[in-house]
Structures are given as structure tokens and as C-alpha cells.
Amino acid sequence: MKKTIKSKYTNDFVPIKSITNGMVILDNNKKLTGIKIMPRNIFILDQGTQNAIIDNLKNAYNMIDYEFWIIAADRPVDINLFLSQLQLLFNSTQDQIKRKMIMEDINKANLFMNNNIVDTEYFLLFVEKDTDKINKRIRQLINGFANAGLTSHQVTNDDLRIILDNFLNGGQTTTFGTVIG
Secondary structure (H helix, E strand, O other): OOOOOOOOOHHOOOOEEEOOOOEEEEOOOOOEEEEOOOOOHHHOOHHHHHHHHHHHHHHHHHOOOOOOOEEEEEOOOOHHHHHHHHHHHHHHHHOOHHHHHHHHHHHHHHHHHHHEEEEEEEEEEEOOHHHHHHHHHHHHHHHHHHHOOOOOOEEHHHHHHHHHHHHOOOOOOOOOOOOOO
């Protein structure tokens, strides 16, 4: 009888070998990859343009003849650099009216930071073993969404890590250090 070892570590049951070249390499050598789709508010456009974009999106989705997943993932917004630049500008400005306007922007930025503001990012992912098929699907997806007026590109390793962090760690970024025993 084979003894089953139960582990308390997530990495023991997640079938991931590595993340490389914008792909999650699974234990069975299949690759999970896809595209990141940049959001666009079509509701500020005229009705005819909205309808055209929606029709082109229908065409893009109808061309997909394989299993795929649409993922919306939240990524924390880091505006520390922006805040630092505002503070430098505030310190170097003598005009009181400009200083007041800059301080209002600093206060707004701090409000965003204190409320854990996130960007929502959109992904279309699929699993495939053959690298040539992966490249063909990525090109077709990017072209299909471009025809609908949406910008997209192949997911990066960082994008995939964010998605995994969202699902496995409740959105908390994992940072592992060296353990010295």
C-alpha cells in the first residue's frame, strides 16, 4: 500500500514547475499563457462606435476554438514615486497658490494610498503544450482584440505571478528570503 504524504505547503499541490517566457510551465509540460488586455471605457464613445467595438469583440471571441479563461486580477497601485515628485515640487515652489494646489494633490494621493486602491487588469489565458500553437494563438488574440480597438500583449512573468498571488495568497505578494538554520 502506497502511503500518501499530506503537506501543509501550497507548493506541494500546485502543479507548477516554473514561470518563464510569459508561460507557467506545468508538471505535465503543458504551458499556461495568454494575453493581457488593456481596459478601455467604451461608454464615453458614441453609440455607433460602441456597437462596432462590441461586434468586433464578438468576432474575436467567436474565433477562439479552444478552452480559455478570462481573469480579472487586482494589482495594488504604487504611487510612491508620484508622491515623492509632488513633495519635491512642493518644496521647490515659492508661489503660495501653486503650493496650495500641489498640497491638495498630495492629500488626494495620500487618500488613495490609505484606501488600498487597486488597478484591475484583464487577462485571457489558455493551456497548450505546442509552442508553435501558443505563438499562433497569441498573434490571433492580439490581432482580434486590436480589430475591436483594444490593446493587448502576451502576459509577462510578472503578470502571471500577480494572477497566482491573487488566487493562492489572497492578493498578497509572496516574498521569500533565505532561511538560515
